[in-house]
Amino acid sequence: MDMDSEMDILPEELELLESNYQLLEQDEQDYYSYIDETEPQPQPQSPKLIDLTVPSEPQTNGYKRSRSNSPDDVSLPVPSDGKRVRVCDSSVAAEAEEEDWLRYSPPPVAAEEVRFVKEKTVSRYASEIDGECMPVTAPGGDRVYAKMDRFQGEERLKKLECSGYDADLSSEPIGVLLERWEHEAFTKTLEASSECQSVLEVPEARVVHEQLWVDKYAPKSFTELLxxxxxxxxxxxWLKQWDSNVFGSEIRSTSDDVLSALKRHSSISQNQKPFDSKFPRINRGSKWSSDKYRNARSVDDSGNSKSIQDTWNTKSRGTGPPEQKILLLCGPPGLGKTTLAHVAARHCGYHAVEVNASDDRSASTIESKILDVVQMNSVLSSSRPKCLVVDEIDGALGDGKGAVEVLLKMISAEKKPDGGKQSSGKEQQGRKSSKKGRKTASLSRPVICICNDLYAPALRPLRQVAKVHIFVQPTVSRVVSRLKYICNKEGMHASAIALTALAEYTECDIRSCLNTLQFLSKKNETLNAFDVGSQVVGQKDMSKNVIDIWKEIFQRKRTKMERTSHRSKSFEFGSLYSLVSFRGDYDLIMDGVHENILQLNFHDPVMQKTVKCFNSLEVYDIMHQYIMRTHRMSLNVYLPPVAITVHNIVAQVQKPNIEWPKSYQRYRTTMIEKMDILNTWRYKTPPHIARHLSASSFVEDLISHLLHILSPRTVKPVALQLLSDKEKNDLHQLVSTMVSYAITYKAKKSDMLPNNLRHEVADDLVMSLVPPISDFINFKDYTSNHYVLSLAMKQVLVHEVEKHKILQANDKTMALANGPREVIDAGTKKFQLANSNHAAAVDMKTVENQNVLSKQMNANPTSVSRNINSNEVVTDNSKPLTKGNRKTPFSFFVRGKKSNAEGFQSNDGSLQKESASKKDQFPLLFKFNEGFTNAVKRPIRIREFLS
Amino acid sequence: MLWVDKYRPKTLDHVMVHDLIAQNLKKLVTEQDCPHLLFYGPSGSGKKTLIMALLRQMFGPGAEKVKVENRTWKVDAGSRSIDIELTTLQSANHTEISPSDAGFQDRYVVQEIIKDMAKNRPIDTKGKKGGFKVLVLNDVDKLSREAQHSLRRTMEKYSAYCRLILCCNSSSRVTEAIRSRCLNVRINAPSEEQIADVLEFIGKKEGLQLPSGFAARIAEKSNRNLRRAILSFETCRVQQYPFTSKQAIPPMDWEEYISEIASDIMKEQSPKRLFQVRGKLYELLINCIPPEIILKRLVYELLRKLDDELKHEVCHWASYYEHRMRLGQKAIFHIEAFVAKFMSVYKSFLIATFG
Structure with missing residues (x-):
C-alpha cells in the first residue's frame, strides 16, 4: 500500500529509474565480481557456487536472490514478508523525513554509486583527486577516495530517490548482500566439511585463516614424521618395549611383526593395533611419505638394521619395561621432538599427556600429575593408557629440577621392589599395575622428556638413568620436499631454490619455515630465494656449542651458488655474527681461535695472514680490556666481527682439528701459583731485605744468581774442623745467606724429583729448596748449568740453617734483655759483630779448643750413637759460627756477671762459668723441646738484667 | 747475607752511585721542609736504597726498626663492604705499603686506608715540633687511574703532617696531577763505570783480588742494573776464586732461554715454529717474568742477529706491539703478534735478498 502510494507520488521518476536500472544491475554484477576477487578462490568457481546454493537456501534468501536476478520484478509488489516490509517501511519513512540524506549515509553504497556515476573521480590516492574528496571504504577493506561533486550531486540525488522508491533496490544494499554471501560461504563450508571426512587435507583453512600451518600440517601419523x-x-x-608391561597379554606384541614393521617402516605396522582405525588414512600423505621413505631407506637401512636388531634382541629377552624408564629427547628447537613424542605415543596406543613449561612444575604438583598419569588407569579414555610427555624439561631451571627429582625418585623407588621381585612373574605385576596402580610411587608408564640442551645442569642426574636420543637435523631435501608439498597445498608459489635457502637459513627448523611461509602467503608475497636473510624470517636465538663455533670460524662452507658470492658473503657475515654474539663468551671463543689458529693449514708464504690474524686478536684484546675497564658493555657488539675477520682470512674448506683452549688457563693458574710462592717467600724474608725487592725483581735479577750462590762447588760435606779457615768462612757466608733469604732444604720423596737434580745421588731421600725457587728457572726444554749440592752437603746446610735461626732468635731475646743500648737490628748486627770479632775471639778460643779436644775424647762414646749430623755438630766446635755463638752468650754473661737468664741458655752460661769443659759442650748438644726445660731455675731480679 | 744487602749504603753519606742526589736530599731534610717525593727510575738503580737512607736521615736509626704487619681492612664501598688485605711495613714514623697489591680495588686502598693513615697526626713523645710522618707508596705506576685521582686530594689535604714518598719505575704512568704535586727525583740507572766502581769497592772490602777489567765486564753484562751486577759478582766469587780475567760470567737463566727463542725464530719462520715459540713464551710468563721484559729482551736478542737494514723496522714494530700490549690484557697475544710480524718481515726480507 505504501509502496503504491510512493509510486504514485513520483511517477515521473520511474522512467529515469528504468533507464538507470541497467547500470544498477551492472553495478551489482560488479559488486559480485568484486567479492570474488577478495576471495582467494579462483573466480569462475564463485558464480557456479552461487547457482548451486540457490536451491538449498532458505526461503527468504531465495526471494532476495530471485529479485536481484530478475530486473523485471522491479515494478511488482513485494510479497508480504514481515522483515521485508519493515525494511521498506523504514526506508520509506526515512525518505519521507530526510529525503535523500539517510540513503546517502551508508558509505559503501555511495561508493559504488559514485564510482558508477563518475569513474574518474574515484582513486586510491587522495592526491590524485583535485578538489574536495572523501574517503570511502569498501566492504572488502579497500579504501578509495571519491571526489565530491556538487553539481553531480543533484542528479545523483534524483537517482537515489528513485532507488529509494524501488523496494528491491533498497533491500539490495550491502548489508543484505554480505549476509547472503556469508550464508553461501557457510553452506559451502558445510559441504566442504562433509567432504573433508574422507580427505584429510581440507581447504577449510582458506576460510578460517586463523589456523597455523604448523598445526595444520603437523604430522598426524608416524609415517609423516620428518x-x-x-x-x-x-x-x-622403546615405546613398544612397554607393551608387555602396560597392555599385558591383551595385545600380543609379536616380536617378528614389530620388528619387520619397524624395519620396513611402513603403515602396515599400524594394523596390529586395534585402535588403528582411529587414525585417519591419508591418501596424499602416504604417497608423499612413500617417496620420502624410499630415499631415507636407502641411507638408513644398511646401517641401522643391525642396531635395531640388537636393541630388539635385548628387548625380547626381558619381557618387562625397558632398562631405562625415561626417554630423553634432545635437540635444537623446531626439529619435531614434541611432534615425534606425541605421534609415537599415539601410534603405540597411548594417550599422550603433556606437561610443559607453561604448566606449573613445582615438585608437588608434578608429582601428583605424574602419579595421575603413570599409575591411574583413566576411566574416560576407555582403553588407552597414558604416556607422559614432559616438554621443555630444561626450560625453567628451578621448576625443571622439581620434575627431574620426582622422576628420579620414582625410578629409584621402582628399582628397589624390582630387585626383590625379579623372579616373580613380571608380566603379572605389570598387568596389576596397569589395572590398579601400585602403592609405591613407581613408573609403570613410559615417560618421555624433551629438552633442548642436553647438558643443562638440571638434567645431569636424569642423563644417567634415561635413554638419551639426540635429534639431528633432517636433511634439507626432506624438509624442502615437505615444504614444497605444503606450498602446493596452499597454492603458494615457491621455487625449490627458495625453499632450500629458507630451510638452510633456519637450519631445518620446520616450524620456523612454515611460519615464515604462512606469513608470506598472508602478505601475498612470494618467497624470494635471495632475500631469505633479509626477509622477516625469524632466526633462532640459539647458542651453539663453542666447539661448533670454532669450527664455523675455521671452516669455509663450500658454497654451491658461486654466482652470488657477494650475497653469500654477507649472509655468512650475518650468520657468523649472530652465532658468536649469541654465544656471548667472547673470551673463550677468542682463546680458542688463538689456540687453534696456528694449527690450521692455510697458505701463508710470508706469514702475512698470520700477522693479520694476530692483529685482529690484539684488537679484540684491547677492546675487551677497554670495555671491562670502562664498563661500556654496549661496545660488546664490536667484538664478534673480530672472529669474522679471522674467518675471512684463514677459513679453509677442510675440516679443522679443534682443540679446547687450555694453555691460557693453565698459564694463568700456574702463574698465580708461582706468584703466590714468590709473595710468601718475600713475606718470609726479613723486611730490611724484602723491601728492596719486588716480586718480579726476585725472578728477574735474583733467582738465577742466588741459585749459583747457594750451591758453591767448593764446599765439601766433611767434618767441619777439617775445613780451612777460608772454607769455614764460605760456609758461614752461605748459611747466613740462606737464613737471611729464608731458604732451607727440605726432604722430599724422590718421585717429586725435579729433573735438573742430576748431581743428586740416587737416593730415596731428596732434599730440595724451600721455597722451591729452582722451579723458576726450570723452563721446558732448557737445561741450566746450575750445580746442585750433594745430599750430604744439603743435610749439613739444613742443620746449620736451623742452628743459625735458633741462635738468631736467641740473640734477639738477649738483645732485648740487654736493653735498648745494643739494639740495632738485632739479627743481622749481631752477626756482623760476631764476624768482625772473629779475630779477637780466636785467641780466646784456641785455649778453649784445646780444652774441648781433650773433652771430646770423653764425649765421643755418647755421640757415637747419634747420626752423622749430630756427630758433626759435636765436632764443629772450631767453626766460626759456633764461635760467634759462644761469643755472644759469653760476652753477655761476662757483662752480666751475676745474672742468669731464664731457659737453658742462661743455665748453660752459668755452667759455663763453673767449668770450661762443660761450657764447650753445652752449646752443641742442646736439644730444644718446646715447653720443656730441665734447667735449674732460680729467682732473679730484674735489676740484675739492667745493671 | 748477600753482598747486595751487606754493602747497601745505610745513610745518605755512604751512598756511592747517586751521591749528588743524596746530598741534595740531605739538604732538603736538614731544612726540615721536605716536600712529597716521587722517585722513579729503572729497577736496580737504587731508589729504595735512597728512600731508606732518607728515612734514616729524617728519623734516625729508629726508622730501620720495622715490623711487618698483614692487616685486613674493611672498606665500605657504597652498598657493600670489601675486605682488603695488605702487607705493611711500619716503624714509629713511617709506613710502607704497596697499594697496587689490592689489584683493581686499589682505589679503596687510596681512598680509605691511605687517607686514614694520613689523617692521624703522629704523636711525638719527645715534644719535637713539626713532626710529620711519612707514607712510602711502592709501585705507584701500577695504580689505576682512579686510584691516582683519589690520591691527589689526600696529598694536598694532609700535607701539613704527612709526606708521601712515591716510588715507581716509570713516571709516564703517573698522572700529571700527581707528578706536579711532588718533587720528582729521577734515579737513573748507574753507568757501567759507576757499577765497576761499586764492585771494586766491594772487592776491596771483601779482600778479593780483582783482575783488571773484570769488574767492567760484569758491569757490562749487568744491563746497568746494580743489583744484578753485585749478585753476579758474588756468583763469580762463589764459582771460582781467585778470579781469572777470562772467567765466564754466569748469565741469567731466563735471558738464556729468550736467546734460545730468538735463535728459534731466526732459524725458521712458519706458523708451526710460531706455535713452538708460543709454548716457550708461556713458559717464561708462567715463571712470572713480566711480558714487557720478555719483549724487550727478545728484541734485543733478535737485533743482535739481524741485518742492519731491518733493525729500524723491527724496532718500530716492537714498540708498536709493546704499546698495544700495555693497552691490552693478554700479553701472550701481543708478544706472539710481534713474533709473527717479525717472522713475516724477516722472511720477506730473506726472499727479497736471496731469492
Missing part, C-alpha cells in the same frame, strides 16, 4: 628415521624408530621401539 625427523631422522633412526631416531623415530628407536623411540617407537
Amino acid at each position: 625427523s631422522d628415521e633412526q631416531t623415530n624408530r628407536e623411540v617407537l621401539l
